[in-house]
Amino acid sequence: MADIVLDKVSKKFPDGTIAVRDVDLEIADGEFVILVGPSGCGKSTTLNMIAGLEDISSGELRIGGERVNDKAPRDRDIAMVFQSYALYPNMTVRENMAFPLRLAKLDKETITRKVEEAAKVLELTPLLDRKPANLSGGQRQRVAMGRAIVRQPKAFLMDEPLSNLDAKLRVQMRTVVSRLQKQLATTTVYVTHDQTEAMTLGDRVVIMRGGAIQQVGPPQELYDHPNNLFVAGFIGSPSMNFLTATVDEGRLRTALGDVPIGDRIRRELEGADAPRDLILGIRPEHFEDAELIDEETRRRGAEFTAPVDIVESMGSDKYVYLSVEGERATSAELEELAADAGAADFSGAGSNLVTRLSAESTVTEGEDRRVWFNLEKIHLFDPSDGRNLTLHEGRAAGALAD
Amino acid sequence: MADTTTRAKVRWGLLDLAVVVFALTPVLWIMSLSFKTPATLTDGKFIPREWTLENYRTIFATDQFVRALVNSIGIALIATSIAVVLGAMAAYAISRLDFPGKRMLIGVSLLIAMFPQVSLVSPLFEIERQLGLFDTWPGLILPYITFALPLAIYTLSAFFKQIPWDLEKAAKMDGATQGQAFRRVIAPLAAPGLFTTAILVFIFCWNDFLFAISLTSTERSRTVPVALSFFTGASQFEDPTGAICAAAVVITVPIILFVLFFQRRIVSGLTSGAVKG
Ligand SMILES: Nc1ncnc2c1ncn2[C@@H]1O[C@H](COP(=O)(O)OP(=O)(O)O)[C@@H](O)[C@H]1O
Ligand SMILES: [Mg+2]
Numbered sequence: 001m002a003d004i005v006l007d008k009v010s011k012k013f014p015d016g017t018i019a020v021r022d023v024d025l026e027i028a029d030g031e032f033v034i035l036v037g038p039s040g041c042g043k044s045t046t047l048n049m050i051a052g053l054e055d056i057s058s059g060e061l062r063i064g065g066e067r068v069n070d071k072a073p074r075d076r077d078i079a080m081v082f083q084s085y086a087l088y089p090n091m092t093v094r095e096n097m098a099f100p101l102r103l104a105k106l107d108k109e110t111i112t113r114k115v116e117e118a119a120k121v122l123e124l125t126p127l128l129d130r131k132p133a134n135l136s137g138g139q140r141q142r143v144a145m146g147r148a149i150v151r152q153p154k155a156f157l158m159d160e161p162l163s164n165l166d167a168k169l170r171v172q173m174r175t176v177v178s179r180l181q182k183q184l185a186t187t188t189v190y191v192t193h194d195q196t197e198a199m200t201l202g203d204r205v206v207i208m209r210g211g212a213i214q215q216v217g218p219p220q221e222l223y224d225h226p227n228n229l230f231v232a233g234f235i236g237s238p239s240m241n242f243l244t245a246t247v248d249e250g251r252l253r254t255a256l257g258d259v260p261i262g263d264r265i266r267r268e269l270e271g272a273d274a275p276r277d278l279i280l281g282i283r284p285e286h287f288e289d290a291e292l293i294d295e296e297t298r299r300r301g302a303e304f305t306a307p308v309d310i311v312e313s314m315g316s317d318k319y320v321y322l323s324v325e326g327e328r329a330t331s332a333e334l335e336e337l338a339a340d341a342g343a344a345d346f347s348g349a350g351s352n353l354v355t356r357l358s359a360e361s362t363v364t365e366g367e368d369r370r371v372w373f374n375l376e377k378i379h380l381f382d383p384s385d386g387r388n389l390t391l392h393e394g395r396a397a398g399a400l401a402d
Numbered sequence: 403m404a405d406t407t408t409r410a411k412v413r414w415g416l417l418d419l420a421v422v423v424f425a426l427t428p429v430l431w432i433m434s435l436s437f438k439t440p441a442t443l444t445d446g447k448f449i450p451r452e453w454t455l456e457n458y459r460t461i462f463a464t465d466q467f468v469r470a471l472v473n474s475i476g477i478a479l480i481a482t483s484i485a486v487v488l489g490a491m492a493a494y495a496i497s498r499l500d501f502p503g504k505r506m507l508i509g510v511s512l513l514i515a516m517f518p519q520v521s522l523v524s525p526l527f528e529i530e531r532q533l534g535l536f537d538t539w540p541g542l543i544l545p546y547i548t549f550a551l552p553l554a555i556y557t558l559s560a561f562f563k564q565i566p567w568d569l570e571k572a573a574k575m576d577g578a579t580q581g582q583a584f585r586r587v588i589a590p591l592a593a594p595g596l597f598t599t600a601i602l603v604f605i606f607c608w609n610d611f612l613f614a615i616s617l618t619s620t621e622r623s624r625t626v627p628v629a630l631s632f633f634t635g636a637s638q639f640e641d642p643t644g645a646i647c648a649a650a651v652v653i654t655v656p657i658i659l660f661v662l663f664f665q666r667r668i669v670s671g672l673t674s675g676a677v678k679g
Contacts, residue, residue, distance in 0.1 A: 053571050074577040086572035090590045099586075100576035147576065 002064030002154040003029045004050060004187060009059035011045050011211075019045040020211045022059070030185045032178075034202035036192055037234070038340035042211040043191040047157050050189060052076050064154060074103075079148035083160040085140045087132040093119075093143050094128040100151045118150040121180070138169045142176075149180065155187040162197065174200060193340075195235050199223070207231050209336070225396045229386035230333040232281050232379055238319070238354045239337070242329040245280040245380065252380075252399070254280055255326030255351070256304040256373065262400040265380065268389050278389070279329040279381040284319070286377040287355035289363060290370040301374045308369050309352065313359070320363055322353040322371065331383045375400050429654070436647035443643055457648035467649060469621045470629030475656060477539055477625060478607040481546035485603050486596060488547070489554025494584070496555065497562035498570075515552035523616045530617055537619045545613050550603040557602065561595025562588075597664040604660055608653075626653045 004027040011020040020042040027033045035043045048054040050061060052073035061069055068076050079100070087096050094115055101111045119125045122142045132140055141161065148156055161177070162170045178201055181188050192198055198205045199219045207214040207222065207230070215227040219235075226232035232240050245252040245259065247269050252259040259280070261269075268274065290303050306322040313319075328351040355371060363369050376398035380389045390396050435443065436457050438450040445451065461467045496504060526545060527536070535541035565588060573583035589596075611627040618624045624632075630649050633642045 051575060053574065072579075073574045074579065078575070080572070080575040082568045082572060084566060084568045086566065086568035088569060088572075088587055099573075103577040103582065147572075151577075 002187060003027060003031075004155060004189065005060075005062040006046075006050070007060040007062070009046070009049060009061060010057050011042070011049060011054060012057040018211055020049070023211075023213055025206060025213065025216065027187060027189065030187055032181050032188045032190065032201065032203045034190050034192060034198045034205045035208060036195060036198035036205055037208035037214075038336065039193050041208045043193070043208055044159055045211075046208070047080075047159050047189060047191050050155075051078060051080050051157050077153050078155040078157060079151065079153040081144050081148050081156065081158040081161045083163055085132075085144040085164075087140055087143055087147075089132050092129050092131055093124060093135070093146075096132070096143055097124075097146045097150050100147065104151060114150050115146075118146045121149070121183075122146045122176075137165055138173065141165060141173060145177070145180070149184060149186075152184075153186070155189065156181075158188065158190045160192055161190075163192070163194070170197075177201065196237060199235065205235075207234060209333075225391060225394060226379065226388055227391065228333070228388055229279060229281070229331060229381040229383075230337065232381070232388065233334060233337040236283060238284055239341075240281045240283050240379075241351075241353050241355075242334060242381075243280045243282075243324070243351065243353075244327050244329045245278045247276050247278065252278065252280065255324040257302060259302060259375065259378070259399055262398075263402045264392065264397070265389060265399055265401070275382050275384060277383060279331060279334075279383050281379040281381060282373055282377060284354045284356040286374040287320075287353075287357060288372045288374075289357045289361035290372040292358055292361060293372055298372065300376055301372050303370055303372045305368050305370050306353070308363055308365055308367055311363055311365050315359065317359050318357045318361055318363065320355045320357050320361075320369075320371075322355060322369070324351055324353050326351065329383070331381075331386060333386045374398075432647045432650050436644060436651050438644060440641060440644060443641065457644040458652070460645045461649050461652065466621060466629060466632070467626075470624050470626045471653070473539070473621075473623055474608060474625040474627075474653070477542050477546070477623070478604050480539070481543045481550060481607045482600055482604045484543070485547045485550040485554050486558075486600050489551055489558050489599060490592070490596060492551070493555050493558035493562050494588075497559045498567075511552040511555055514548065515556075519549065519612055523612060526613070527616055536617060537623050539623050541617050542613060542623060542625070545617070546607045546610065550606055553606065554599045554603055557599045558592070558595050561592050561598075565591050601661055601664055605657060608657060 004025075006023050006025040009020060009023045010018065012018050023046060025033075035046060037043055045054060049056050050063075052068070052071060052075075056069050060067055063076060063078070088099065091099065097115045097118060098111050101114060106114075115128075116125070119128055122145060124139070124142055124146055127135060127139060127143075132143065135143065141164075144161065148158075158177075162173050165173060174197060177190075190197075190201060192201075202219065204216060205219050205222055206216045209230050215222055215231045217225075222231055222235050226235065229242075233242070243254050243256065245254040250261065250266060252261060288297075290298075304324075306324050309321040309323050311318055311320050357363060357371075378390065378399045379396055380399060381387065382389060388396065390398060390401070392401065431448070434448055434450055437453050437455070438445075439452050439454045439456065442451050492507075495501065496508065522545075530536040530541050535544070569587050569591070570583050573587045574580075578586065609627065610625070611631075614625045614628045615631070618628060621629075626649070630646055630653075633646050633649065
């Protein structure tokens with residue numbers, strides 16, 4: 001077991017692509033860290049550099065305090081689980097799992113014992129003598145995990161290990177991975193492009209975009225206090241709503257009506273080069289049916305009326321889609337996120353607001369509904385660089401903070 | 403349901419039979435001729451009226467044929483092994499690495515494969531005489547390798563390309579050196595490709611007549627196809643047709659054995675199950 005430190009690590013491919021730039025990351029011993037970001041952001045390249053499958057162009061990589069930039073994968077003592085599983089098709093499950101041990105020249109009894117232990121943990125015992133071709137996707141995935149854990153390496157690297165499974169199996173395997181990692185307490189770096197996996201699995205999440213780290217932190221912190229527009233839009237499902245907001249006479253003009261701002265934000269916006277147009281972000285759960293809230297809560301927010309498009313009742317709560325007037329917020333980050341989600345075609349004037357209201361709400365499709373939203377949970381972003389203006393010492397404090 | 407499957411089976415059976423008969427008739431005819439006596443050779447009957455092993459006795463009685471058989475087997479086996487080993491290395495590099503001059507290498511090997519062999523025979527004859535390679539085993543092995551290599555490289559790189567890259571990476575992560583990864587993971591998976599290539603190259607060498615007749619002059623290195631053309635039968639006045647047929651049957655046997663031996667190893671879909679999708 002060991003800690004992993006990336007010190008200004010960059011990767012430039014021979015064709016000039018800079019896939020990873022100046023990544024600084026310290027992964028503690030036994031920690032479970034998730035690298036997440038849209039496809040092509042350099043997650044796999046980062047992982048492959050840790051593995052030793054790709055050279056490091058500049059910077060330093062230390063595992064257990066030792067510089068390993070120039071060490072071959074076999075000398076780094078780390079195991080990897082591939083998205084494709086990469087099982088050896090000519091070997092049985094037993095031979096697949098024994099392969100790393102045989103290369104390490106362990107004696108026969110030790111190999112048998114270790115393989116059987118690992119098989120038991122992953123419930124693979126009845127499958128030990130099958131070939132990978134005769135296994136289901138989930139079973140293959142478990143064999144791939146088994147091959148990684150069997151030799152008790154210093155660290156595990158996993159590159160989208162669950163993305164080839166169907167949705168139900170993925171949820172199931174997620175808990176398996178999580179439990180296994182806790183049980184073995186081995187440093188793990190896990191790559192995924194699925195923000196749900198990132199939120200549910202890791203101790204800490206690293207959000208990457210275009211080869212650079214955007215933010216590192218525990219999942220809840222990224223959710224509540226996003227550094228910038230990209231992180232805010234990437235984390236959360238359904239994702240945060242974004243609207244344009246114009247600064248005018250100490251207030252924000254938005255499609256949800258005028259929003260008052262506190263002293264701190266006002267000071268931020270006083271500078272000569274401060275932006276006039278902002279992007280306002282608010283998560284679906286920070287809306288509520290105006291009929292259902294008490295006076296105390298009402299004072300912390302503002303209200304607006306909008307036509308109801310669609311109501312999706314989830315039983316525990318209701319997803320309500322509202323249409324609001326006004327321009328849709330645009331920025332490089334938002335376009336990238338939309339492209340990644342494959343949802344570049346939110347066409348039409350105005351924008352759609354996704355809200356999550358209490359199940360008791362009597363909202364119906366087609367009516368105009370009065371809806372309340374929480375001003376303390378609003379984020380304001382600078383469209384030019386995506387910076388979160390409401391963030392103060394790493395904490396988001398809403399629009400009203402003094 | 404059962405009815406249609408039986409009918410489908412019958413239809414397919416008839417079709418298969420037609421193909422097999424069409425393909426095998428010339429071979430069977432030669433076999434039949436090889437068992438006939440000189441007197442009944444031209445009677446036009448498919449089943450010999452009088453069976454005889456005389457033709458086989460004749461060819462094995464002469465040193466000429468046995469020598470040629472040894473030459474053929476030796477030369478073909480050596481050329482095949484060298485071509486497959488070199489071809490495997492080249493194909494592996496082509497399918498796995500991006501190195502300067504890769505396109506040119508592929509282009510040149512394609513050029514060699516398309517070059518008309520007959521136009522090379524006279525220069526080769528001169529060169530080999532100067533170098534003292536004329537009428538020796540290496541004198542045939544070298545040109546065979548040259549012409550078999552492009553074939554080997556093409557077939558093998560197609561096979562290597564099918565093997566997922568991830569397997570090699572996985573082997574490296576599991577603690578294998580580059581050599582161990584190739585030997586223990588890649589080579590077993592490429593085995594069907596290696597055997598297929600070996601069969602194709604062996605048949606190419608075994609069947610060659612052009613180089614063999616131009617680059618040999620004595621029994622020292624003459625191969626079977628050439629020896630057959632010099633066949634005279636037991637005495638000068640005897641018609642050698644029966645003996646030639648017997649020799650033709652004998653030389654197809656190694657090919658059949660070679661194919662049968664390797665075919666069992668060509669298990670299709672060996673890579674299935676390595677990766678999903
Ligand atoms: N061998 C390579 N040569 C050139 N560019 C590459 C190579 N491998 C990956 N890239 C580029 O590097 C970037 C990051 O790739 P990757 O790490 O695979 O992304 P991710 O795993 O986050 O989807 C992409 O833009 C990709 O096109
Ligand atoms: Mg990737």
